[in-house]
Amino acid sequence: MKWLKPIQTVLLGAAVSVSFNANAELGYPEKEELTFGFIKLTDMAPIAIAYENGYFEEEGLYVTIEAQANWKVLLDGVIDGRLDGAHMLAGQPIAATMGYGTKANIITPFSMDLNGNAITVSNDIWAQMLPNIPKQADGKPVHPIKADSLKPVIEKYKDEGKPFNMGMVFPVSTHNYELRYWLAAGGIHPGFYAPHNGDTSGKISADAFLSVTPPPQMPATLEAGTIYGYCVGEPWNQQAVFKGIGVPVVTDYEIWKNNPEKVFGITEEFAEKYPNTTIRLTRALIRAAMWLDAENNKNRPAAVKILSQSNYVGADYEVIANSMTGTFEYEKGDKRSVPDFNVFFRYNATYPYYSDAVWYLTQMRRWGQISEDKSDQWYDDLAKQVYRPDLYELAAQSLIDEGLAKASEFPDFKTEDGYRDPQKHFIDDIVYDGKTPNAYINKFSIGLKQGDKL
Known part of the structure; x- marks a missing residue:
């Protein structure tokens, strides 16, 4: 283990500032x-690899990794x-702080x-x-x-008086917002929340009814017919393809x-009390x-072998490899090349x-989890309270200074303002600019806009 020397640490109110002398x-x-903590999903991989490859230990950290029953327990x-x-849904720190x-x-x-999710439907829904x-x-x-192709199916169920039930993993999960985004882009209303009225079901005005199911239980819940599809x-x-019970129709x-x-x-x-520990665990994860x-x-392939262990994800090697090694099988026999299905470092994936x-906050507002209008400045302030590129x-x-990484592999820290350029690659072709959240929200035909209240 490398010899660890102390550095100066300075605490500034609610923020953490750690200063390094040259070299x-x-x-x-x-x-x-x-x-x-983690949930049994392949995107917990950085934690498993930091442990198995000894990166935590090289930082002087002795880590125990424990699977959690669900996101709330975590x-x-x-x-x-x-x-x-813990390995967290991106919306969890934001929602908790809010x-x-x-x-x-x-x-x-x-x-x-980046990426890593998909929406799966049952074989019966797929056939329709x-x-x-x-x-x-x-x-x-x-x-x-x-989702245009699903809309006639949902309308048929509606005409027959049957609720169209779908699963997602948590109310503030990426999966909830991605599933809602996909449905709404196809003209299907996924429902509103109204926490100010005590309604956190997310089913107000819904065409499709979304409910929480823990990730490992998704295939069994689909097979039982409790839900007709899910995002996970x-x-x-x-696993649904492997078991022959469902078809993934779209990836995130x-x-x-x-x-x-x-x-x-x-x-x-934790970051205030243990600033060196915070920097060291971040180094190991990078x-x-x-x-x-x-x-x-x-x-x-080596990562898949590790993740297939029961103490991590615990699914068959072949099932995990289907997506982790650059392919994705939509249905049996329809395996396609998707090299970026799972991205852990390239495209500045690790930079917060x-x-x-802000994007998560816009979706919380769009679907009513944020009950009232907020200014663009409010979105910026909350994002900066939760996401900490200064620590990153x-x-x-420090990794660059030690020759363990190259500066070219990261954003230019001298000029980076924490906002990506406007992003254009959405399924509905709506452009997202994080610096103008209210203007972005107003672009959608389905969802709350500025001035709307439930």
Whole structure:
């Protein structure tokens, strides 16, 4: 293990500032024994790889990794201190800091990945959608498949008085917002929330009724007929194909190319109390992400072998490899090349952009989880409270200084303002500019706009 030398740490109110002298080594971790939580999904990979490749230990950190039953248990564990940090839904730190559901100041110094989710429907629903989907010359469906093809099916169920039930993993999950985005882009209303009126069901005015199901339980719930489709991360879409019970119709890469997915969440108090530890764990996670994407994913088969262990994801190697190694199987026999289905480091995947946080907030407002109008400045302020590129940059710069990473692999920290350029690659072709959230919200035909109240 490398010799650890202390560095100066300065605490500035609610923010954490860690200053390095030129060429100084990192300081001792203030807390060496740590417990991190995760949900059994392939995008927890940076935590597993940081552990298995010894990156945590090289930082002087002795980490225990524990699978959690669901996202609420995981969040509660971080808040009450049972967990020191966790693989989190990107919306969880934002919602907690805002006070939606549980109130707690959670921050993220590290974005864990891009993409990685898909929407799956049952075989029966797929058969009803198929006549509405354009075909290639070989008879296979043209992708991306839009929700327009599902709309006549839902209308039929509505006419018959049957609720059309779909699953997502948590009310503030990417999966909830991606599923809602896809449905609404196809003219299907996914329902509003009205927390100010005590209604957190998200089913007001809904054509499709979305409810929470833990990720590993998605395939079984679909097979039981409780839900007709779901949005979840891997390997639980490929598991449906493997078991022959459902068909993934669209990936989140097709809904929003290179969309942010999970983050690593810690309490603000943890970062203040243990600044060196915070930088060191971020360093280990960055190194893990680099390894996962190195040389055109050459390490992915080894990563899949690790993730298939029961203490991590615990799905069959073949199921996890279906997506992690650059392909995606939409239905049996229709495996296509999707090299960016899982991205852990390239495209600045690990940098916690404020604009990513703002996008989640726009969707919370669009569907009523934020009950009233907020100014563009409010979105910016909350994003900057939760997403912490300042901490990320300290970790990344120290890796660059030690020759463990190249400056060219990261944003230019001297000029980076935390906002991505306007993003155009959405399934409905609506452009997103994180600096103008209210103007963005007003572009949608379905959803709340400025001035709307329920």
